[in-house]
Amino acid sequence: MIPTSWFLVLGAILFSIGVCGVLVRRNGIVMFMSIELMVNAVNLTFIAYARQLHSLHGLIFVFFIMAIAAAEAAVGLAIFIALFRHRDTIDVDEANLMHW
Amino acid sequence: MILEYTVFFVFAAIAVIFGIVVIAHRNPVVSALSLVASLFSLAVMYILLEAPFIAALQVIVYAGAIMVLFLFVIMLLNLQKTIEPRTHPIQQFLGWTGSAAFAITITYYLAKGAVILILPSTPFEASARTIGISLFQAYLFPFEMVSILLLAAIVGALVLSQKLRPQVPLEGAEQR
Numbered sequence: 001m002i003p004t005s006w007f008l009v010l011g012a013i014l015f016s017i018g019v020c021g022v023l024v025r026r027n028g029i030v031m032f033m034s035i036e037l038m039v040n041a042v043n044l045t046f047i048a049y050a051r052q053l054h055s056l057h058g059l060i061f062v063f064f065i066m067a068i069a070a071a072e073a074a075v076g077l078a079i080f081i082a083l084f085r086h087r088d089t090i091d092v093d094e095a096n097l098m099h100w
Numbered sequence: 101m102i103l104e105y106t107v108f109f110v111f112a113a114i115a116v117i118f119g120i121v122v123i124a125h126r127n128p129v130v131s132a133l134s135l136v137a138s139l140f141s142l143a144v145m146y147i148l149l150e151a152p153f154i155a156a157l158q159v160i161v162y163a164g165a166i167m168v169l170f171l172f173v174i175m176l177l178n179l180q181k182t183i184e185p186r187t188h189p190i191q192q193f194l195g196w197t198g199s200a201a202f203a204i205t206i207t208y209y210l211a212k213g214a215v216i217l218i219l220p221s222t223p224f225e226a227s228a229r230t231i232g233i234s235l236f237q238a239y240l241f242p243f244e245m246v247s248i249l250l251l252a253a254i255v256g257a258l259v260l261s262q263k264l265r266p267q268v269p270l271e272g273a274e275q276r
Binding site: 001002005006007008009010012013014015016017018019020021023024025026027029030032033034036037040043044047048050051054056057059060062063064066067068069070071072073074075077078079080081082084085090091 | 104105108112115116119120122123128131132135138139142145146148149150151153154157158161162165166169170173174176177179184185187191192194195196198199200202203206207210211224226230231234235239242246249250252253254256257258260261263
């Protein structure tokens with residue numbers, strides 16, 4: 001059997017890639033994709049621990065996380081469409097209307 | 101045994117490499133397709149972890165529905181040609197080194213032995229049947245809440261993305 005910690009390490013690496021994408025990129029949609037990558041890394045960790053602890057609760061959490069990620073993607077992309085209509089860009093640095 | 105390890109390493113490498121392509125490529129369409137590849141290899145990981153139902157959900161919901169939504173928005177806004185200005189060099193440096201330091205630290209502590217866990221050899225029941233029974237008994241209330249959340253998200257997305265029309269005064273309002 002593959003040790004659980006290998007899956008945890010893979011999840012940690014994917015999470016770090018997602019963090020790096022959010023910090024480095026300015027394209028709003030690519031930042032969103034990085035967030036999806038982080039969500040999936042956490043899902044992998046949940047399932048690895050569910051397997052380790054013989055518990056279904058982790059799998060059900062993953063189910064809910066997927067539903068909430070879908071809702072978040074729909075609303076977030078709608079916000080980017082609205083931003084693009086007003087500013088003709090999805091560069092997040094341009095969305096500075098409320099910047100003091 | 102050997103086959104399991106081979107599958108794990110091949111698909112772990114695919115997930116990580118395509119994950120890096122997602123954040124490094126300039127073209128958002130290439131990023132989205134790389135994310136699909138990364139999510140597919142995570143579905144393989146779920147099958148290795150004996151959760152085939154979640155793996156199927158991953159392919160259908162994530163790689164299917166959510167990524168189609170992303171691609172649809174990218175093509176709707178015609179973002180393939182736009183050139184993204186580079187972030188500030190300090191921000192680039194801090195982003196890369198910070199996340200690399202985070203990855204190295206957490207990998208070190210996971211590999212050091214504090215959390216080294218070996219899988220138990222007994223089979224793990226994670227079929228659609230057991231998940232469904234648990235979902236509709238213990239987790240019935242959160243399940244219904246999620247359906248309301250999805251409805252609210254649909255309404256919110258429609259309201260946010262509709263075209264702004266010029267305000268036309270109501271006909272009855274002038275006569276009063």
